[in-house]
Amino acid sequence: MRLFWSLVVTVASAGATTAEDWPQWLGTKRDGVWRETDLVEKFPQGGPKQVWKTEVGVGYAGPAVANGKVFLLDLVPAADAKLPESGFAKGKVSGKERVQCLDAATGKKVWAIDYPAEYTISYAAGPRCTPTVDGDLVYTLGAMGDLKALSAADGKVVWSKNFMKDYNASLPVWGFSSHPLVDGDKLICLAGGSDDRLVIAFDKKTGKELWASQSCQGDFGYSPPMIYEFGGKRQLIIWHTRAVLGLEPETGKRLWRVDFDVRYALTAPTPRKVGDDKLFITSFYNGSMLLKVGADKADIVWKSKAKGETPDLTTDLSSIMATPVIVGDNVYGVCSYGQLRCIETNTGKRVWESMLATRGKRTPEKIAADPEPDGKERWSLAFLIPQGDRYFLFNEQGDLIIAKLTPKGYEEIDRAHIIEPTNTMAGNGRLVVWMHPAFANKCVFARNDKELICVSLAK
Secondary structure (H helix, E strand, O other), X not given: OHHHHHHHHHHHHHHHOOOOOEOOOXXXXXXXXXXXXXXXXXXXXXXXXXXXEEEOOEOOOOOEEEOOEEEEEEEEEOOOOOOOOOOOOOOOEEEEEEEEEEEOOOOOXXXXXXXXXXXXXXXXXXXXXXXXXXXXXXXXXXXOOEEEEEEOOOOOEEEEEEHHHHHOOOOOOOOOOOOOEEEOOEXXXXXXXXXXXXXXXXXXXXXXXXXXXXOOOOOOOOXXXXXXXXXXXXXXXXXXXXXXXXXXXXXXXXXEEEEOOOHHHOOOOOOEEEOOOEEEEEEOOOEEEEEEEOOOOEEEEEEOOOOOXXXXXXXXXXXXXXXXXXXXXEEEEEOOOOOEEEEEOOOOOEEEEEOOOOOOOOOHHHHHHOOOOOOOOOOOOEEEEEEXXXXXXXXXXXXXXXXXXXXXXXXXXXXXXXXOOOEOOOOXXXXXXXXXXXXXXXXXXXXXXXXXXXXXXXX
């Protein structure tokens, strides 16, 4: 008990002094970088200390941490509901999507609200989108298109939309998964609506539609909207299943378009800016593409020559979900079957690859004896979080890894198993945890389909 309260004090005091929040997808600046300091160099003997844990429902949505609170979107299946045994098995799953607010220091519930949800999608095991916290409001987007603006203080619904009912949006095969983006007084969403309402900007306080733009027939994809500056102009980057677009954030007017027909609509990883004038995207089947972007045009610098999804047929980086990290002249990311790869940014040429980060509890000796995936690691995943001159990696087996990633290779410093994989949707009997953690208050907040945990990483 004494240890628990000492850890609680650590979390609470961090929140009052030097802590940095993680209030949305990929953190404060939406770039996945953890900027806190005074963190462990290596894990203590026995692993990092768990501060608290609490039961949660199922889902792929990671937590958001802001102002001393943790916000989480999950699904509580009905008592008679049965989740599909694999991701490709469709069927109706009834239940309630739920938004919870917890005290970040203790895990105690502050408030919770729920609403009916009936899933008819593949991978019907909960919502996908991390809550977005902005001031006194928190925004959530459920897998069936329920967009809600809630009071961060008590969960009261301020305004809400449903993309299918209100905008005649097509239901994506894997559900609505594109994390909403706050920009000034706007909340920008990839809504998938008909009649040029693919992208919609709402007044973030009232829900009033400010502008709508573009169209994409059928499944429009899953990648989140991002804002970067190119050619001296702020640009809203939209990547849907047919093209990459640059729009004016204030009006939705299209600045440029580069066609990119993505197989099976797998536009999931976040587009990343490279230097001053380039944009990098990556997809599981299509591989990667680098664009040179100006104020009103974009051109292809290079495009993947991948001939398939398996390791022997991929050439650069073919990511399924994990957002790559760009450092200098190199891209680091996880490829189609769990290969952590380093490639040259300007050419796509592979520099190195390693299976160490994504192969769970396998020892280096076992990996050395069997270095190539055997097929069961399809879609194998690890999230990469830069922190200072190193990285924290969280892989699908629930391992938290401290490592150095450089053009010279992968150097693992330490590894700890912090949470159990519980999700069955990967197939082949493989259990996974495919939820991006939050890194805030000198802690990692991670979840599976049963619990949300807070683990201290303070020195």
